[in-house]
Amino acid sequence: MGDTGHEPVVVIGLGRFGSALAVALEEQGTEVLAIDNSDKRVQGLSARLTQAVTADCTDIEALQQLGVGEFHRAVVAIGDHLEDSILVTSLLVDLGVPDIWAKATSTHHGKILERLGAHHVVFPEKDMGQRVAHLVSGNVLDYLQVDRDFALAKLRPPKEILGVPLAESTIRSKHGVTVVAVKKGDGPFTYATNETVVERGDVILAVGPNADIEHLVDD
Known part of the structure; x- marks a missing residue:
C-alpha cells in the first residue's frame, strides 16, 4: 500500500x-x-x-x-x-x-x-446543519463539535471578559467555557494564559460543553 x-x-x-x-x-x-x-x-x-x-x-x-x-x-x-x-x-x-x-x-x-x-x-448532514446554523446566526465565526456534547467555537469575545486578565473574568466560573487561544488583529492565534487580556476586536477560541458554548454566544 x-x-x-x-x-x-x-x-x-x-x-x-x-x-x-x-x-x-x-x-x-x-x-x-x-x-x-x-x-x-x-x-x-x-x-x-x-x-x-x-x-x-x-x-x-x-x-x-x-x-x-x-x-x-x-x-x-x-x-x-x-x-x-x-x-x-x-x-x-x-x-x-x-x-x-x-x-x-x-x-x-x-x-x-x-x-x-x-x-x-x-452524521454529516446533521453536523453540517448545526455548524451552518451557528455561522448564519452571525454570532460565531466558526464552530466545530468535537464530541457528542463538547464543542470548539471561534467567536468575538463577550463584553464581560474584555479588559481584564482571563483569570479575573467569569467566563469559566459563570459559563463553564475555557478560552484556549486569542487572535489580535491580523496576527496569529496565540495560546491564552491566566494573564491574557482580551480586548474589543480580538477573536477567541473557546472550548466547552455545547450548552455552555450556546449560552455564551447568546449572551
Missing part, C-alpha cells in the same frame, strides 16, 4: 459525502481505495482519485479480492440505501477491519451501525 505518512483508508460509497471525503483524504496525502457499485460514479472520480474501482460492495468476496480486510481503517459512506449501509458495515466487521467509520442518516440508523460493530458513527 506504500508509505504516505498517513494510514491508508478504504472509502465505500461515492455519493456526495463519500466522494468529497475520498478526494479530501488524497489531497492531504492519505492513500485511498474508493469503491462504489456505480461505474458512472467511479468514472467521474477517476481523474481525482488514484484508486477508484467499481465493485459490488455488498459481496464479501469482492471486498476480499480488493484487499479491504488488509486496511486498518474503512469508511462506509453509503447513506441513500439503508440495507446496503448495514450489510457493508457488517461485512467489514467480519473482515476484521479494526477501525470502522460509518455514515448514518438518522439516530435509529446510527444505533444499528453501532450495534453491528462500527467504531465511529458520523
Whole structure:
C-alpha cells in the first residue's frame, strides 16, 4: 500500500459525502481505495482519485479480492440505501477491519451501525446543519463539535471578559467555557494564559460543553 505518512483508508460509497471525503483524504496525502457499485460514479472520480474501482460492495468476496480486510481503517459512506449501509458495515466487521467509520442518516440508523460493530458513527448532514446554523446566526465565526456534547467555537469575545486578565473574568466560573487561544488583529492565534487580556476586536477560541458554548454566544 506504500508509505504516505498517513494510514491508508478504504472509502465505500461515492455519493456526495463519500466522494468529497475520498478526494479530501488524497489531497492531504492519505492513500485511498474508493469503491462504489456505480461505474458512472467511479468514472467521474477517476481523474481525482488514484484508486477508484467499481465493485459490488455488498459481496464479501469482492471486498476480499480488493484487499479491504488488509486496511486498518474503512469508511462506509453509503447513506441513500439503508440495507446496503448495514450489510457493508457488517461485512467489514467480519473482515476484521479494526477501525470502522460509518455514515448514518438518522439516530435509529446510527444505533444499528453501532450495534453491528462500527467504531465511529458520523452524521454529516446533521453536523453540517448545526455548524451552518451557528455561522448564519452571525454570532460565531466558526464552530466545530468535537464530541457528542463538547464543542470548539471561534467567536468575538463577550463584553464581560474584555479588559481584564482571563483569570479575573467569569467566563469559566459563570459559563463553564475555557478560552484556549486569542487572535489580535491580523496576527496569529496565540495560546491564552491566566494573564491574557482580551480586548474589543480580538477573536477567541473557546472550548466547552455545547450548552455552555450556546449560552455564551447568546449572551
